Amino acid sequence: MKFVLKALGNGTARAGVLHLDSVAAAIDTPSLLLSTRKGLPLFTSPDLLSSFPSPDSRLLHVSPLHFLEGLSIKTISKIGGLHQLVGLHDCGFAAFPRDSIQCLPEATATNKTGASFETPCGRLLIKPAEYMEMISSMKPELWATLADEVPAWVSDKRNKTSVDRTIKWLDECIALSPVSGAIVGGSSLEERRRCAQEVATRNVSGYWIGGFGLAESMDERPALLNAVTEALPEEKPRLICGLGLPEEILQGVAAGVDLFESTYIYHLTLEGFALTFPLDGTQINALNLAPNVAGTDPRKINLRATAFRKDATPIVEGCSCYTCQNHTRAYINHLLNVHEMLAQILLEIHNTHHFLGFFGLIREAIKAGRFEEFRKDFVRSRYDHLVEDSSEPVLLAR
Amino acid sequence: MALTPFCSPPPSLCSSFRSLRRGLFLPLLQAYPYTTSKGAVPMPETALMALRFEVLGRFNRARAAQLTLPHFVCQTPLFMPVGTQGTIKGLATNQLEDIGCQIILGNTYHLALRPTSELIDELGGLHKFMNWPRALLTDSGESSGWKANAPYTRGVYSNPSMCFTLAYFGYSCYINRIGADIIMALDDVVKTTITGPRIEEAMYRTLRWIDRCIAAHKRPYDQNLFGIVQGGLDPVLRDICVRGLVDRNLPGYAIGGLAGGEDKDSFWRVVAQCTAALPEDKPRYVMGVGYPLDIVVCSALGADMYDCVYPTRTARFGTALVPEGVLKLKNNAMAEDTRPIDSTCACMVCKNYSRAYIHSLVSKDAMGSQLLSYHNLYYMMQLSRNLHSSIVRGKFPEFVCNFLQKMFPKGDVPEWVCNAMEVAEIDISSCRARFRDD
Numbered sequence: 164m165k166f167v168l169k170a171l172g173n174g175t176a177r178a179g180v181l182h183l184d185s186v187a188a189a190i191d192t193p194s195l196l197l198s199t200r201k202g203l204p205l206f207t208s209p210d211l212l213s214s215f216p217s218p219d220s221r222l223l224h225v226s227p228l229h230f231l232e233g234l235s236i237k238t239i240s241k242i243g244g245l246h247q248l249v250g251l252h253d254c255g256f257a258a259f260p261r262d263s264i265q266c267l268p269e270a271t272a273t274n275k276t277g278a279s280f281e282t283p284c285g286r287l288l289i290k291p292a293e294y295m296e297m298i299s300s301m302k303p304e305l306w307a308t309l310a311d312e313v314p315a316w317v318s319d320k321r322n323k324t325s326v327d328r329t330i331k332w333l334d335e336c337i338a339l340s341p342v343s344g345a346i347v348g349g350s351s352l353e354e355r356r357r358c359a360q361e362v363a364t365r366n367v368s369g370y371w372i373g374g375f376g377l378a379e380s381m382d383e384r385p386a387l388l389n390a391v392t393e394a395l396p397e398e399k400p401r402l403i404c405g406l407g408l409p410e411e412i413l414q415g416v417a418a419g420v421d422l423f424e425s426t427y428i429y430h431l432t433l434e435g436f437a438l439t440f441p442l443d444g445t446q447i448n449a450l451n452l453a454p455n456v457a458g459t460d461p462r463k464i465n466l467r468a469t470a471f472r473k474d475a476t477p478i479v480e481g482c483s484c485y486t487c488q489n490h491t492r493a494y495i496n497h498l499l500n501v502h503e504m505l506a507q508i509l510l511e512i513h514n515t516h517h518f519l520g521f522f523g524l525i526r527e528a529i530k531a532g533r534f535e536e537f538r539k540d541f542v543r544s545r546y547d548h549l550v551e552d553s554s555e556p557v558l559l560a561r
Numbered sequence: 562m563a564l565t566p567f568c569s570p571p572p573s574l575c576s577s578f579r580s581l582r583r584g585l586f587l588p589l590l591q592a593y594p595y596t597t598s599k600g601a602v603p604m605p606e607t608a609l610m611a612l613r614f615e616v617l618g619r620f621n622r623a624r625a626a627q628l629t630l631p632h633f634v635c636q637t638p639l640f641m642p643v644g645t646q647g648t649i650k651g652l653a654t655n656q657l658e659d660i661g662c663q664i665i666l667g668n669t670y671h672l673a674l675r676p677t678s679e680l681i682d683e684l685g686g687l688h689k690f691m692n693w694p695r696a697l698l699t700d701s702g703e704s705s706g707w708k709a710n711a712p713y714t715r716g717v718y719s720n721p722s723m724c725f726t727l728a729y730f731g732y733s734c735y736i737n738r739i740g741a742d743i744i745m746a747l748d749d750v751v752k753t754t755i756t757g758p759r760i761e762e763a764m765y766r767t768l769r770w771i772d773r774c775i776a777a778h779k780r781p782y783d784q785n786l787f788g789i790v791q792g793g794l795d796p797v798l799r800d801i802c803v804r805g806l807v808d809r810n811l812p813g814y815a816i817g818g819l820a821g822g823e824d825k826d827s828f829w830r831v832v833a834q835c836t837a838a839l840p841e842d843k844p845r846y847v848m849g850v851g852y853p854l855d856i857v858v859c860s861a862l863g864a865d866m867y868d869c870v871y872p873t874r875t876a877r878f879g880t881a882l883v884p885e886g887v888l889k890l891k892n893n894a895m896a897e898d899t900r901p902i903d904s905t906c907a908c909m910v911c912k913n914y915s916r917a918y919i920h921s922l923v924s925k926d927a928m929g930s931q932l933l934s935y936h937n938l939y940y941m942m943q944l945s946r947n948l949h950s951s952i953v954r955g956k957f958p959e960f961v962c963n964f965l966q967k968m969f970p971k972g973d974v975p976e977w978v979c980n981a982m983e984v985a986e987i988d989i990s991s992c993r994a995r996f997r998d999d
Binding site: 201203206230234238242250473475485489498 | 646647648650651653654655656676684685690691692899909912914915918920922926927930932
């Protein structure tokens, strides 16, 4: 694994290149880690994965906890590790236990022996030694050490304990390399800084920033993120978990994070949404956004709406994803109405494609030196149409 | 998910009903403008046919043929997966093409309910709506209660002819609008487990209804109306029905009313009788079949087309189809099994995934259903291809023996299969356990 910085945007946003042995081409960062369940996407079947833009779609997040339900460590080793197991030889896997969809850290149950997670098969306590065994059988390209993540509301004492524990576990896990050291610290600026500084002194090949997306507010987040990234050396990659929405991703990019695991695509897909904002670099404004129910986010459409019953156009005209090349909004609307699985498959494909495009826009903006501007425009576009159409009464729906 | 059976009939139907009650003649036929689908294969001049059926090889009663339909040229025997609501559950159309599906089923009743046949028509027909370039077949969905649930049949059910007029008025419009290559006639189905005069009543009603279906069919050059042979398990009734349908010179015939719980011995005899009596030069479709073993037996007896929800449904319950029969992936023994589902299968799933991995997915993740459905359909398509090619190459008996040996390695081939193969004149003695001398 090799990481090289290419450009620094205004502020601390940065563009880089990640080289992994298993992925033929170099991956530009900031980049998205696609969410998986047991190594495969939730809905997109493996033969359709190759239709995504490469190589930015080749980084997958895997949680070792998923395998505790049905697959023993011995069997995974016998099969030969993740790549053999899931039949994806040209992808890179980043393994860390937290999966913001289903395996959520349970801070009240974590203790000195291990980290606790709420999973579909109940509450599980993972000890560092167990965790190390899972990682060695899976053989991911990137992996993070075990962390004690706490939500924003815990006491200072609990927060301090979590930092001490995480660093202790890092030292226990560090034998296997290359490893991304986990950094926690809750909502305390000092603890965040302290943890980051400690981890920075260890011999790790990158950093995994945990503990976000656990009830801290959007306003306090940038300072916490900066407290971490300022203490870290520039030349090593930073991964983060728990930032879902595009606005949150932009916060992470602004603070200097390189790789993101996000649940945005999952939530959009389950609720029937499809992203539609332009990806060709035109400024996102009220004119080119989807005409929509007043008050809703104009950057996406909800295909359950009856407005799309007879709409024989693709989700986004000119989109090269499998869904837009082959199917219409009317068909997806029908599939959603009759509760067919194909709806989620087609939506996940389009949303993944589109969200990867969003990351492309981020990288371009950083390289062109206008990241902050891009970020402001994008965040504002959520509410632009409300300002434009102020003559009509506005229903502030979701 | 329960279907709400009621949907208000189109306005034209309400006014027609009122005029019926006033005793005015209800014109069933309206000039129905239609366009032939883009890229349709030019059809022969024969009236009322939109298909060509050419037998390429035979072995006694079994036949391998080329079935040319408006949207696709198919090889029979073939299996048709069921995509009730305009999709095969969990699979995309390009995957279906990769697997080798030739014809897919849609269900008129379900599609008429959602998204409605008018919408499908407006958007260019079902092929365009679901973006399936190959052939489609629509069934009436009698098992889902087309007649029981269609609102305009309630209350007037005492007068079946009135009921049909009202039900069929809708039906013909729906099937013509949906635009499938093959459309099944509306028939009166009863379960084979029922006995008594109801079966005879259903058989005669089916014959009366086929005439009305033919009269109401507006696109005979574009869509093939298949008749369905009913008559329960009674050979006399079946014979009457077959002769009645054959007289109508339809493009193809289906053997219906089976695959509903009857014993296998009765099942194969009905299939054998019907295939013997149905014309040689038209396709024969056994509805609701099914298990790979049943398909092999029916093909030996001279049937060409099959449909069933079994492969995809059983996939969603974690069961894979293999040459030995079935493999239950949910079984705990699978958790340590690092072999592929079927080492002789060339599908994407068997080439990339172990039983252990699929075991960890089934019944917990959508991906498990998808991968198993993919494999099961691939298995059925491969079975279809093998049936076709073994008949064409003159190796059909070898194929059947090989198939039975894998499925019954101890030689315990079921009695009904042996009897059926005897009638089909296929020697399977090599697959059967020999009587021991000691």
